[in-house]
Amino acid sequence: MSLPPSEIPLGAMRFNSDSQKLEYYDGAQWLQVSTKETLTGGPRGVFGGGSPGGASLNVIEYVTISTQGNAVDFGDLTGDRRSISACASRIRGVFAGGIDSSNVFKSTIDFITISSTGNAVTFGSSLSDVTRNLAGCSDSTRGLFGGGSTPSTTNISTIDLITISSTASKASFGSLSQARNNLTSCSGSTRGIWAGGWVQPTLVNTIDYVTIQSTGTAQDFGDLISSTYVPTSCANPTRGVFAGGLTPTTTNTINFITISTLGQAQDFGDLTVARTGGSSGASSPTRGLFAGGEAPGPAGSNIIDYITFTTTGNATDFGDLITVNSSLGGFSNAHGGL
Numbered sequence: 001m002s003l004p005p006s007e008i009p010l011g012a013m014r015f016n017s018d019s020q021k022l023e024y025y026d027g028a029q030w031l032q033v034s035t036k037e038t039l040t041g042g043p044r045g046v047f048g049g050g051s052p053g054g055a056s057l058n059v060i061e062y063v064t065i066s067t068q069g070n071a072v073d074f075g076d077l078t079g080d081r082r083s084i085s086a087c088a089s090r091i092r093g094v095f096a097g098g099i100d101s102s103n104v105f106k107s108t109i110d111f112i113t114i115s116s117t118g119n120a121v122t123f124g125s126s127l128s129d130v131t132r133n134l135a136g137c138s139d140s141t142r143g144l145f146g147g148g149s150t151p152s153t154t155n156i157s158t159i160d161l162i163t164i165s166s167t168a169s170k171a172s173f174g175s176l177s178q179a180r181n182n183l184t185s186c187s188g189s190t191r192g193i194w195a196g197g198w199v200q201p202t203l204v205n206t207i208d209y210v211t212i213q214s215t216g217t218a219q220d221f222g223d224l225i226s227s228t229y230v231p232t233s234c235a236n237p238t239r240g241v242f243a244g245g246l247t248p249t250t251t252n253t254i255n256f257i258t259i260s261t262l263g264q265a266q267d268f269g270d271l272t273v274a275r276t277g278g279s280s281g282a283s284s285p286t287r288g289l290f291a292g293g294e295a296p297g298p299a300g301s302n303i304i305d306y307i308t309f310t311t312t313g314n315a316t317d318f319g320d321l322i323t324v325n326s327s328l329g330g331f332s333n334a335h336g337g338l
Contacts, residue, residue: 039334043064043066043332044065044115044334045065045332046062046331047280047291048084049082049095051327055080056098057080057082059073059076059325060073060075060119062074069319071321072322074117075117077095082098083132085136088332089164090140090338091115094110094138095111096134097130097134097145099132106130107131109124109125109170125167127170132149133183136185137187138331138335138337139190142163142212146160147176155179155199156179158175158176159176161173173215173216175217178204179199180204182196183204184197184233186240187337189237190211190213192209192211193209193257194207195242196224197229203248205228207220207223208220208221209221222264225264228245228246228251230246231276232330233281234336236288236335236336238258238309240256240336242254243255243290244290249296250274250276252275253267259336269312271290274295275292275303275326278328279330281330282330286309287308288309290315292304305317
């Protein structure tokens with residue numbers, strides 16, 4: 001039985017069994033407690049590294065996801081790298097692996113503070129292998145990097161684990177269901193998802209998942225609509241979305257899954273232009289972005305598309321990257337794992 005208002009002390013707390021929410025009393029009414037963090041600078045999508053056509057870049061650029069417009073300069077990576085992977089918490093963004101302009105494979109991990117601008121800093125630990133074409137995902141504390149290939153073209157199944165807030169923290173998480181490269185990854189609040197890829201000479205439609213706050217081998221989630229490598233992806237807390245890639249022709253198809261369930265991907269719509277991308281997605285709870293990539297033939301792309309997660313349908317033009325770019329890494333401070 002609730003106390004009459006005159007007997008409720010200011011600041012009292014209660015659990016509302018009807019709404020399943022925590023509430024506090026402000027002297028006149030019960031208000032829901034919000035645990036949502038305020039994002040300095042708003043929800044940012046950040047894109048780093050990549051290749052304008054053979055060479056590797058060190059450029060980092062960003063957009064504000066809730067608006068539309070062209071990307072602006074953020075700073076630089078510690079070195080030029082393409083075929084790079086990325087993940088983020090609300091505070092930090094992390095770039096890992098890749099290959100430089102001299103075709104040297106890297107195990108480097110860099111980080112930035114997303115709400116500011118400036119150059120990346122070395123994280124303090126490295127990946128287990130010098131690796132390109134891997135894919136990363138994260139929740140608010142942990143970052144996971146899975147798959148990829150080594151200089152001997154050996155595919156790997158390793159999933160490395162970092163604590164995003166703690167430099168020099170790297171451990172083994174487990175492994176993917178199969179060793180592969182050129183895959184993509186996204187996350188919900190509890191699950192990390194990897195999809196697609198390449199096991200030479202076969203394209204893969206596999207979707208794997210893990211529980212981010214555990215360790216172990218990834219489990220089967222379902223399949224993409226088509227076997228695809230070099231797709232890109234993003235997620236909000238409910239949906240994971242996978243776009244573009246090679247099937248083996250360059251595609252504009254967008255697939256989606258419901259992260260909390262298991263099953264096959266479904267059709268979402270189409271990109272504005274068919275292209276491959278790599279791990280160059282970013283998202284807020286409402287919008288997903290897909291940046292850059294390679295259009296059919298050797299032409300690169302600077303296009304940024306966006307979709308609205310709660311609907312299905314074709315992507316809309318958001319703006320442009322600073323330069324034509326592919327094989328870049330992308331993340332946000334408002335993605336589905338946060």
